[in-house]
Amino acid sequence: MTNEQDQPQNGLQSSTEGWSEPTPTALLVLADGTVLEGFGIGAEGRQVGEVCFNTAMTGYEEVLTDPSYNGQIVTFTFPHIGNVGTNEEDIETVSSAAVSGVRGVVLRTAVTDPSNYRATQHLDAWLKARGIPGITGIDTRALTALIREKGMPNAVIAYSADGIFDIEALKAEAQAWPGLEGMDLAPAVTTAQRVNWDETTWEWNKGYGRLNNPAHHVVAIDYGVKRAILRLLADAGCKVTLVPASASTEDILALKPDGVFLSNGPGDPAATGEYAVPVIRDLLETGLPIFGICLGHQMLGLALGAKTMKMHQGHHGANHPVKDLSTGKVEITSMNHGFAVDRETLPANVTETHVSLFDGSNAGLALADKPVFSVQYHPEASPGPQDSHYLFKRFVGMMNEHKAAA
Template sequence: MPYPIYMEKMEKNKEKIKKAILVLEDGTRYEADYFGAPVSSSGEVVFNTAMTGYPESITDPSYKGQILTYTYPIIGNYGIPSFSYTKEFISEFYESDRIQVSGLIISYYSNRPYHWNMNQSLSNWLYENEIPGLYGVDTRFIAKKLRKNGGSMLGKILMRNEDLPFYDPNQDNLSEKVSIHEKIMYGNGKYKILLVDFGLKNNILRCLLRRDCSIIRVPWDYNFIKDEYDGLILSNGPGNPKIYEKPIHYLRLALKKKQPIFGICLGNQLLGIAAGGETYKLKYAHRSHNQPVISLETGKSFITSQNHGYVLDTRNLSGEWKIFFRNLNDNTCEGIIHNNKPFFSVQFHPEASSGPQDTEFLFDIFIDLIKKSKYNT
């Protein structure tokens, strides 16, 4: 679609709202210009320091219920990619089938986007999905404020002087809103993977399919105990991990079995709770593409993509478990591993998308554990 059509569409849809306002729960107000949809919204305001990857983050179910603030000054410059799918009907460029954020806050909106794979502008995409965006504010200042408050604050985007209440997504079971409702099958590979969808990113599917897997994707509350599979994966997802009592119960039963288990992000927290640990909210949340972690197994360090405000407290884990990775900024737990059984999990995103792919090798480790378990070699 040629650029002039973008601008024509934006101007045609643009309502005459002089200024929009971001209101934080402490009463702070930021006046801003708007793009996207001229609607008000409420949620948990978080930040991300990434320079690229906004289409992936905006469609990442881990951001459900959140208003995403980008510290990088220019957003929208390469538009939104085309809507194409793999033969397994998985989006090639998005991490889910819809926008997951409740709003977007940026410093400067690039209204002249260009990229060879661009399908439309960021503003048009937000407009079509009824998601508001704000620009013209100091997002780095906002990020500093959020960081001092545990990495997030409740907030709302107001287009007019309406009385919109604050909304805390951490009080809800967000996986009910972002997980599938019925079982879905992918691929016809050698290794049978049961994948529990708490808010799955599509790149987890892509990473497994590249490794000769058959994937059985099931809802967040699916009882997988009696199912047959070669390996179990617990996906990423949004919200407070303590809310998910049912899958934690199933996990405690799964830990009595021998099939390999791999937890990612929220999956790491749920596995840790099932293993006897607790979770707490971080003072400074991890929300960026440049979070450094170190493997306590090898001593090697990696740069990782992260988006979480909760973390595992491992003090109550039994002696059967040990810390797998630590965060090099604050020394918090970034993963756990069982001493004898093929169970492990990580807090960061080895599937990346967006972000560095330094730790995608963890999928290979998982497949190797399946091989050893399956063939007793």
């Protein structure tokens, strides 16, 4: 047991306080030695990762299957997670063979039985089937306040039905984990082979559709892409060929694309950029239209000569205001990133197009002399508002102009 004077003074309940009955069956052990006790859901076992908080009030299944969260333990600030159950339609990961989504989930309240006509499975059973451990009964507001004050901590989440844990070993594991800086996680979530995509977005009482008579061919480099992005490209008339993160310039150009999409994904952009950035630089030289989102945005920035940096608490949620500097309009966006392009390092030929109104960080860039642009946020909005769907039309417009000029 930890002596009282040794407990972190952060307002979070430690393992020495308060719990008697019933016996806790899950722990969240932070790298600073804080031990948070709760009750396990999902898969028994333990996972190590970086703890972040997500402020979205809807779309927890999309969040939990977003490959960009690989390496992270997600704390939901909204307390009622699991109330609409889960289904097989709202999954965001493309590759069923890849490790997808989060390493663990932290919740305030116990998960209720699902209450939604689309639900096919309880969240607890769904998490168990996907090997994701979870913990309930945590003061997520206090944990969020800690992250805002001290940054995103490394931690171990552990679930054991018998309530028996080697706490010192868990502390040591959390302290030894190196963190996301310098970590290339794209290989864990990318597709292993080329995939042809023609599925369009979901419609009420119809489900997902199929694209007929595509107008353009887009090659999407998969660093951890979400299905919703591919569906919106299909909605915009694009046949999409998905290629692995390790695809070479020759592999991509051999497919004769009208445009190239740089996807979202997890990990440190500088680490993935060791092999991805040279390819992006080659593609820039071709003059092809290029559109990047999130990790793709960050690596495009690297390819153009900028630098990226680790953020203090990151941006994770569906309510982030972003200003379009070209129009003055404010969009409410969905965000999920712990790294950002350092605006101070942007070259003179790169225009900053969008900024976060939360902290002023870079949220978009473009080239004046080439059909190239990217955004830090998630315009596909799954989950989230749809203010930024116009960016997919912008990409199509660039491909139209490029074809007309050829």
